[in-house]
Amino acid sequence: MTGTLTDTSEILIEALPYIQRLDRKTVVIKFGGNAMVDEALKSSFAQDVVLLKQVGVNPVIVHGGGPQIGRLLKRIGKETEFIEGMRVTDSETMDVVQMVLGGLVNKEIVSLINKHGGRAVGLTGKDGALINARRLELSSNKNKPGSDQVDLGHVGEVESIDPSVVKMLDHGDFIPVIAPVGVGKDGASYNINADLVAGKMASVLGAEKLLLLTNTEGVLDPDGKLLTGLDASKTDELIEQGIIHGGMLPKVHCALDAVKSGVKTSHIIDGRVRHSVLLELLTNRGVGTLIKG
Secondary structure, eight states: OHHHHHHHHHHHHHHHHHHHHHTTOEEEEEEOGGGGTOHHHHHHHHHHHHHHHHTTOEEEEEEOOHHHHHHHHHHTTOOOOEETTEEOBOHHHHHHHHIIIIIIIHHHHHHHHHHTTOOEEEEETTGGGOEEEEEOOEESOTTSTTOOEEOOBSEEEEEEEOTHHHHHHHHTTOEEEEEOEEEOTTSOEEEEOHHHHHHHHHHHHTOSEEEEEESSSSSBOTTSOBOOSEEHHHHHHHHHTTSSOTTHHHHHHHHHHHHHTTOSEEEEEETTSTTHHHHHHHSSSOSEEEEEO
C-alpha cells in the first residue's frame, strides 16, 4: 500500500512543473480518429479536458466526424465520392455534414465533458462568425498551372477566424467545442478539414500548444521508431527525404504551419492510448511526436 501511495504522489509531483507552465495558457486539441469512436477513449478524453480546465489550462476542442458522416449518408442511400481524400459535398451532403458535425457529434462531446464535471459549450464555425470560409479550389492537374478546377462542392478552407466568441467562453470558464463548418461571404456553408481548423485556431488564439490526435504513435522513422523533439528545419528535411509521407503529411504540415505562426509547440499524439492528452502534456514521457519552431 505504501509503495502505491508513493508512486501516486510521485506522478502528481511530476505533473507540477507542467501545470505551472501551462497555467492560463491555451491548448487547442483536434479530437478525432479512434478516440472518437471507442467508448473508453471518449470517456478518458473528456476526463483529460476537464482536469486541464480545473488546473488552470484553457483547452479548446476542434473535432472531426468523417466516419459518422459516412455512416449516415449510407443509411439514407446517398452515394459518396472522394477526390484526393476529400468528400465531394453537394447541398444535400452538406445538410448531412451540418447535422452530424454540428449536432450529433458536437453535442455528444459536449455532453461527455459536462458529465465529467466540465462546462462545455458546442459551436460551429458559423456561430459568432467564428470561421469565415472560402471554397477550396482543387486543380485537376497540380503539375500543370491553369488546368481545370475540380468541383468539390461545399468543401472549404479557412479564410479568417474571429476568435471573440472562443475568448469569451474561455474567460467564463467554459470549454469551447468547435465543429469545423464555416460560412462564406455568399452565406454558403462549407465543410473544412478539422486538422486545418485546429491549426489556424491555435495560431489566431496564440495558443501555447496544438495537439492532433491520430491513430498512430506519431511520426515514425523508416525503422518504425517514434521521432520526437523535432524542430521545424529537421521536420522540413524529413519531408524532403520522403521519410514523412502519405497520410501523415497533411498533419505534419498543419503542425509545422502552427509553430511557424507562433504556436510554441505542436504535438501529433496517439489517440488510441487512454489519457493520451494528459500523458503528453503533464508527464516526462509523452505519447507522440513534438514539433517546435
